[in-house]
Amino acid sequence: MHRVLDGVTDGVLVVDTDWQITTANAVAADLLERERDTLVGTDIRDVFPRSFAATFHEHFGGDDPEPAEISFEEYFPELDVWLRVRTTTIGERLAVYYRDVTDRKALEGDLEDRKAELARLERINNIVQKIIRDLVGATTREEVEELVCKRLAETDLYEFTVIGEREMTGEQLVCRTAAGEHDGILELIVESGADADGSRGPEFATMETGETRVVRHLVDDESVPEPVRREAFARGLQSSIVVPLRYGNTTYGVLSVYALDPDAFSERERESLETLGVTTGFVINATRQRNLLLSDTVIELTFRITDAFFATASAQLDCELAVEGIVPLDAASLLCYVRVDGAEPDVLLELADDRSDVDAGRVIHESATETGGFTEVTVSGRSPIVTLATYGATVRTAKFDHGTGLIVAEVAPSSDIREVVEAVGERFPRSELLSKLDRERPIETVQEFRSGLHERLTERQRNTLQMAYYGGYFESPRDSTAEELAETLGISSPTLHYHLRAGQRKLLTAFFDDDAERERPVAVDDHQSRRNE
Incomplete structure (x- = not known):
């Protein structure tokens, strides 16, 4: 009998009518962490461990239990194992x-946890995607921030949300908007400042570094100010995440989300909320640009700059630099077209090679009559032009003369002017705001705009452009070649190209450049085209 039972992979105990164990195999003893000899002759109800639900003892306890066939799986804390238990009757024995x-x-628990995590993540992604879609219709920063906070807080996933920014003094967090159950604790988050042990909270850390912070145990995390920890304990708050609202190199603020679940913010959930943070920062910037574009009035700001690249370069080269065109490349860099007067353009690019915030560009052309030319330079990071653009301003002029730069920028009346000025001052300590003026934008009808274009073009330029347009020259593939158009007009092909370029340049100048009277320096190849006419 023992030999047969020892070949069984399950633990086996056989008991008589008095509930005494008469037989036990080796597996049974090992699972119960007992010697086999100590099991035989004892009451099974005394040696069989009690499970969490006590199913075995409920069935076979009492004064006169009856043998019965049962089956269950339960956790046995004493052994720290899960056992699958099955009983069967053998005559009067059990x-x-x-x-x-x-x-x-x-494994089953891991699978269930995984399913729950995926279900939660899918739900969060749906919420985030819907918020992002709705952000498209927002017209102000306040509307953007309120929408984000409200939508996240109205779910049962999070307890409350806050969007804040650092006060200009840098000593305190300013709450811009909040949603959810935050009464009592929001004031502590905002007003804590530096704690006695020097901690300033994850919100300040994210504002300073631009990096997401996840706190999984609010009560125990010493980076959280003590008053906030105490209130979190009283409320049962377990975890939080702070996500930067960024566009390019500028952090507009932080989004803080607090939850009752200690495992609320998985890596994938963090990525989803970071995507929301990036999108929110982009939309905040876009609303500023849109408000500036649609406004009938603007605020004109003039800055003196002496500690930026173009200013120091103009001093080193003893020359004048003028940024005459700006094209955004991405959120953190701009392509600048710079006129150089009094120095060789390639020397400016050599200076740019030694700067981390300026990428060397190319010389577009050199002046045919004097020292100077036109260059293309990419600026990124620490540049007043990038800073102003990031805060929704449009740079109208940027001129640098022997070490001193004057930048004129326009912002919408709804913009936070102090925020813009402080941002420039923080990055360029020697900068100075020289003037702040309210300006009306002239309203021009479509007919007036077309009349203005008509007056700028010569008759030959108008005729050439019209023939090229109606003749399908600008189609792809072209319906007419330059040679065919030139033959119709009775001019040479180089002359046709010259008139096309001259006319197109005037049209583009009217669209891209407010200073329409300014003419770009004539390049060497333009002189050649004129000789061909």
């Missing part, structure tokens, strides 16, 4: 079979 199913239970 056989108890059990096996360790802890590994299977752990």
Whole structure:
């Protein structure tokens, strides 16, 4: 009998009518962490461990229990295992079979946790995507921030949300908007400042570094100010995440989300909220640009700059530099077209090679009559032009003369002027705001705009452009070649190209350049085209 039972992979105990164990195999003893000899002759109800639900003892406890066939899987704390238990009657005796199913239970638990995590993530992604879609219709920064906070807080995933920014003094967090159950604790988050042990909270850390911070145990994390920890304990708050609202190199503020679940912010959930943060920063910037574009009035700001690249370069080269065109490349860099007067353009590019905030560009052309030319330079990071653009301003002029730069920028009346000025001053300590003026924008009808274009073009330029347009020269593929158009007009092909370029340049100047009277220096190849006419 023992030899047969020892070949069974389950633990087996056989008991008689008095509930005494008469037979136990080796597996049974090992699972119960007992010697086999100590099991035989004892009451099974005394040696069989009690499970979390006590199913075995409920069935076979009491004064006169009846043998019965049962089956269950339960956790046994004393052994720290899950056992699958099955009983069967053998005549008047009872056989108890059990096996360790802890590994299977752990795998099932992992699968259930995984399913729950994926379901939560899918729900969060749907919420974030809907918020992003709705942000398209927002017209002000306040509307953007309120929408984000409200939509996240109205779910049952999070307790409350806050969007804040650092006060200009840098000593305190300013709450811009909040949603959810935040009464009592929001004031502590905003007003804590530097704690006694020097901690300033994850919100300040994210504002300073631009990096997301996740706090998984609010009560125990010493980076959280003590008053906030105490209130979090009282409310049952477990975790939080702080996401920067960024566009390019500028952090507009932070989005803080607080939850009751200690495992609320998985890596994937963090990525989803970071995507929302980036999108929110982009939309905040876009609303500023849109408000400036649609406004009938603007605020004109004039800055004196002496500690930026173009200013220091103009001093080193003893020359004048003028940024005459700006094209955004991405959120953190701009392509600048710079006129150089009094120095060789390639020397300016050599200076740019030694700067981390300026990428060397190319010489577009050199002046045919004097020292100077036209260059293309990419600026990024620490540049007043990038800073102003990031805060929704349009740079109208940027001129640098022997070490001193004057930058004129326009912002919408709804913009926070102090925020813009402080941003420039923080990055360029020697900068100075020289003037702040309210200006009316002239309203021009479509007919007036077309009349203005008509007056700028010569008759030959108008005729050439019209023939090229109606003749399909600008189609792809072209319906007419330059040679065919030139033959019709009775001019040479180089002359046709010259008139096309001259006319197109005037049209583009009217669209891109407010100073329409300014003419770009004539390049060497333009002189050649004129000789061909």
